[in-house]
Amino acid sequence: MKKHNFYAGPSILSQYTIKNTADAVLNFADMGLSILEISHRSKQFQAVIDEATALVKELLEVPAGYSVLWLGGGASMQFCMIPYNFLRTKASFIDTGTWAHNAIKEAKLFGEVDVVASSEAEHYTFIPKGFAEKVTADNDYFYYTSNNTIYGTEIRKDPDVPCRLISDMSSDIFSRPVDVAKYDAIFAGAQKNLAPAGVTIVIVRDDALGHVDRPIPTMLDYRTHVKKGSMFNTPPVLPIYSALQTLKYYKELGGIKELERRDLEKAALLYDAIDSSRMFVGTVTDPAGRSIMNVCFVMKPEYKELEPAFIEFATERGMVGIKGHRSVGGFRASLYNALPIESVRALVDCMNEFQKLH
């Protein structure tokens, strides 16, 4: 049976990425060797990382003066690397969920932290309005999580604040144009819209580095990786190769604008089905803050007891990974770039069929 992959991450990758990666595991670049066992110093792999870097710059229109890094360790490692490298005295944050919360916790080890707005008390069911106006000019940076995988909320516009921006775009990078010039750093764990787990992209403004007084351990200092083109130590070779495949596929499709068009179309299809349903209801209270990547919904109180039955019903029809995160419950359908609209239609069909039966 055809599977529809709605996992929140690691999550669906394009068939182009999967097929080319499988081929490279058997024979990479006609070397007669597997991508799993080749030196990162080989000219063949250097070509991979160079092309992947160039494509990130092209697709996101990264201005001159920025470096694109490919780091191991996961996006969570960035929660401490960001303040280690950028926090001199004070930074502001918006607390929109677990990942923002974790980033705030780490930043407090390094300097003053101002949380300008939070929806924690309301279980992160919305993006607080007017947060940008509360950010003051005396901040080293304003930090936000652009998409909240767990709660299904998203900030899809570069905030207009009187200081530099830093953002964790792990779960919605490559789904909208970004004005990179407003940022000192953008990072994204690859395992949503790019590659298998194991690599994190970091885009840093070179001139923003080197302004803190504290000593920084070598591996946590972005300058180390800028200077060595992400080759100070052995980078995660296979995830970078897979990322290149995805980036080539994105370019071929038409780039960010076409990806955004598709993502908006998919999200509209599912949100419309939820909003017009007698049985299901979205968990995000303000439609303006709804994520187009992770759609969170539950059964209305009068149908609540049917939730396990719907999971089973949908699973039998090939839906994978639609169980909601334990902190929200219900259902979560992640509609990352690689998910075809046919999978969204299949899920909507499931919902309609199930409603007819109950």
Next chain:
Amino acid sequence: MKKHNFYAGPSILSQYTIKNTADAVLNFADMGLSILEISHRSKQFQAVIDEATALVKELLEVPAGYSVLWLGGGASMQFCMIPYNFLRTKASFIDTGTWAHNAIKEAKLFGEVDVVASSEAEHYTFIPKGFAEKVTADNDYFYYTSNNTIYGTEIRKDPDVPCRLISDMSSDIFSRPVDVAKYDAIFAGAQKNLAPAGVTIVIVRDDALGHVDRPIPTMLDYRTHVKKGSMFNTPPVLPIYSALQTLKYYKELGGIKELERRDLEKAALLYDAIDSSRMFVGTVTDPAGRSIMNVCFVMKPEYKELEPAFIEFATERGMVGIKGHRSVGGFRASLYNALPIESVRALVDCMNEFQKLH
């Protein structure tokens, strides 16, 4: 043409590991999905990491009270994580090459560092004798790099010192029995004897954690990963799957003792060929400190100019990755566990043929 993979790392993996990984990239655990796109929270992946952890414990006879962790970020990240977590006042080191040197540099950010012996002035061409006697009991730990990939030296016996041990075993783990009970931590980047680049194994003694006063960023605190079974954040899924394949293969072969027997046999074959040659000479001056993983050799002065010709000659015959590291020059043949003895024979044949011609 059959390729003989002598890369220093990332490096040769068993055909069993490569084939099973390629299969899982197309269809993992009969899920109808790729290992690249499945949730690390799926029960199928939980089974992978559990089995891999159990096999590390079984193969290395890890005693009770230790945790096995699977971390992203590369072994170089451990150079700061080790002192962050273990260095209270003072640690001792032996400086045997680049990796030891880098670890010493990071430790100095956290406490007093005593380098009991170094062969740096002699270009790390030997392991300093009697180093263990210079280690005093007032150390939090004695740190050593068990194998020096770049210089081809190795410490193949757990040092007998009056304090706890910590070791970077990145390039010779699973090539000898280790008395884990003497260690507070052992770590190893996977990309030599285990898996593709992107995961680092750390074996830590649970009771040795939590004794430093400094605040530790969450991701750099081993307790975070112990508590969450390496699932605090998304672990590098594919490299862990490949590691499991290698570990199963090791167990099937007969475990560490059989691996060591094979490794010693391969190394003896190549060192004998070098030592009995009129043209080649090993770079490590004391045979007792020679690595059985990385064999470094050069042409004798009277043949020195033939080095590029030999690289070309060997490359034409399928040898890959035998160019020496730029800090040593000449040649380096890495004989990791997955390298069959036939490849060593092929290299020795090459050397003999070349000598006949010149």
